[in-house]
Amino acid sequence: MNIYGKMIKLRALELEDMEYLREIINDPEIESLVGGWSFPVSKKEQEDWYYKIYNDKRNLRFAIETKEDRIIGMADLRNLDWKNKSASHGLKIGNKDYRGKGYGTDVVMTIMRYAFNELGLNRLECYILDYNIASQKLYLEKCGWKLEGRRRKSIYKNNKFHDQLIAGILKEEYEELLLKTNYWGE
Numbered sequence: 001m002n003i004y005g006k007m008i009k010l011r012a013l014e015l016e017d018m019e020y021l022r023e024i025i026n027d028p029e030i031e032s033l034v035g036g037w038s039f040p041v042s043k044k045e046q047e048d049w050y051y052k053i054y055n056d057k058r059n060l061r062f063a064i065e066t067k068e069d070r071i072i073g074m075a076d077l078r079n080l081d082w083k084n085k086s087a088s089h090g091l092k093i094g095n096k097d098y099r100g101k102g103y104g105t106d107v108v109m110t111i112m113r114y115a116f117n118e119l120g121l122n123r124l125e126c127y128i129l130d131y132n133i134a135s136q137k138l139y140l141e142k143c144g145w146k147l148e149g150r151r152r153k154s155i156y157k158n159n160k161f162h163d164q165l166i167a168g169i170l171k172e173e174y175e176e177l178l179l180k181t182n183y184w185g186e
């Protein structure tokens with residue numbers, strides 16, 4: 001089942017998406033905004049990664065497509081914990097032309113609806129670099145997530161250690177957000 005937001009669709013990753021994802025992962029600007037590794041990724045490594053993850057139901061990865069069927073990034077739900085009903089979440093909008101236009105908000109709203117209302121989860125969390133202002137606004141100001149803590153000096157980049165903020169949201173807080181914003185117009 002594909003997952004539909006108001007502006008985007010989340011669908012399974014395809015082998016053909018790997019070159020696009022490799023571009024995102026190898027882009028220094030995007031890499032500087034997320035907490036991952038700083039190694040160049042080859043075509044072969046990227047394709048091997050696809051075969052490694054494509055049947056992994058504990059870590060779900062989605063291609064983000066616009067309504068015009070254009071891939072603009074990737075979102076995930078990782079470390080799905082069925083007993084405690086929680087998962088971590090990450091998001092990258094690769095095409096810079098598509099940033100600041102509400103796509104990120106729609107992805108997070110869609111991920112929350114899917115996680116809470118379809119998968120039966122109760123909690124989502126993510127880590128945000130302390131200087132990633134767009135991401136803090138997206139999660140903490142627009143999408144109802146709460147600041148839960150700080151992983152001090154957990155990421156080393158550009159000759160410096162940086163803090164990561166821990167942000168989280170519970171199902172009941174998502175429901176309160178909907179009462180306030182009526183995001184889905186229901």
Ligand SMILES: CC(C)(COP(=O)(O)OP(=O)(O)OC[C@H]1O[C@@H](n2cnc3c(N)ncnc32)[C@H](O)[C@@H]1OP(=O)(O)O)[C@@H](O)C(=O)NCCC(=O)NCCS
Pocket residue numbers: 030033034091092093094098099100101102103104105106126127128129132133134135137138142
């Ligand atoms: C963070 C990211 C996902 C946001 O997605 P987006 O589509 O640009 O987000 P939206 O357009 O829905 O904007 C949400 C809010 O973020 C803020 N925002 C967006 N871009 C911003 C920027 N460049 N600077 C400051 N605030 C910004 C705005 O306050 C906006 O709210 P508004 O519409 O009321 O003004 C996107 O910028 C991205 O993928 N960045 C690179 C990778 C990354 O940082 N991933 C997140 C790791 S935790």
